[in-house]
Amino acid sequence: MDTLLTLAADPAAWAALLTLVVMEVVLGIDNLIFISILSNKLPEAHRARTQRIGIMLALVMRLALLGTVAWIARLTEPVLTMFDHAFSWRDLILLAGGLFLVWKATREMHHHVSHDADEVTDAAVGVGGLTATAAIGQILLLDLVFSVDSIITAVGMTDHLPIMFIAVIAAVTAMLFAARPLSKFIERNPTIVTLALSFLLVIGMTLIAEGFGSHVPKGYIYAAMTFAGFVEGMNMLARRRKLKRGRAIATEKARADDSSLAS
Template sequence: MDALTILISDPAAWAALLTLVVMEIVLGIDNLIFISILSNKLPEAQRARTQRLGILLALVLRLGLLGTVAWIAQLTQPAVTLLGHAFSWRDLILLGGGLFLVWKATREIHHHVTHADDARGATSAVVPLTVGAAIGQILLLDIVFSVDSIITAVGMTSHMPIMFVAVIAAVMVMLFAARPLSRFIDRNPTIVVLALSFLLVIGMTLIAEGFGSHVPKTYIYAAMAFSAFVEAMNMLARRARSKRTDAVTQ
């Protein structure tokens, strides 16, 4: 208790907590986009429950991994050597997750493009999922993103309470943001391809990280933010044209 009191009164600890919360939220964007896109393929009545379950699974995984920090640290040690390159378990997890994400995003983009003229709309054109299949895929990516998130947290601070609070705060933000993001993607079909492209880039980044090539995430998120800004401008332009057309026809 005394150690916790000292930690609370330490300004450096609060600065570390704020930095780590922001970092965890940024890292959670990838997971949140995937959950939103995947849950939108389910019937409307099942989407919110699936999103909450997927995010709560992420929380359980991350808190569980925080309880095994010593084991997590070992994941960065070389485990196997293939073609003269040493891979740690973290590298293998990132490679597997990256390959799955690239395959999933490519498959979804293909279905979205080939069914672009479907009268039912873009989101319903994708091959539907069952809740079990959706939760399974969300859980698989939760594991990948959780390992990356916890290793990042361990690298930024050695105080376990700070890590726990930061992870819980970031997951709570994801929980509140999931439904609005899902609705926004569902109401704006052009956003689907953009979001899937983000997942494709993230998957390639995970593969590069798995091979030991560090890709600064600042560049990735800056490119994503710029693409989102351009798409927002396009949406505003389309909305303005639609209003002008409606005004002329009336």
């Protein structure tokens, strides 16, 4: 209790908490995109429940990993040497997660492009062989990868466990509230699915690079994602304006036809 009061009175602790919350939220975006895309492949009745379960699993996993900080710190120690490169458990986890993410994003992109005409039907009835249990299993696998990366980031930014716990809980709570709106937004805008899957593909390649010891600055990736999102936003506005103009022209034409018939 005294430790908590001391931290509460320390401006540096508040600055560390704010920075860590922002970092955890940003790192959680990748996980959230994956959960949203995967849950949208399920029947409507199962989506919200699957999202909640996936996000709560992420919270439980991250809090459990925080309880083993000393073990987490040792994950960065080399355990295997291949091709003149020493791999740690963290590297191996990132490699496995990156390969899974690349495979999953590529497979989903192929399905999205090849079955575009059936997208509405698939979304309604859950066609594609994906069950809620399978979706939760895949979410759990990615939760593990993102959780390890998230906790190692937290350990590297502060030595205070209470700050880590609060930051993780705040970030996962933000994910919980953002999951449904993001899922609905992706569902309403099919072109966003391709963009989101492209993001996941880039993130998967980044995880693989990190696993091989090549650090990729996250700022570059998120800047590229932001720019791509901005361009897609402009395209969406252009499509909506074109659709409105088309409807206005059709309405005017219908009125003109009615007038000519009346006369």
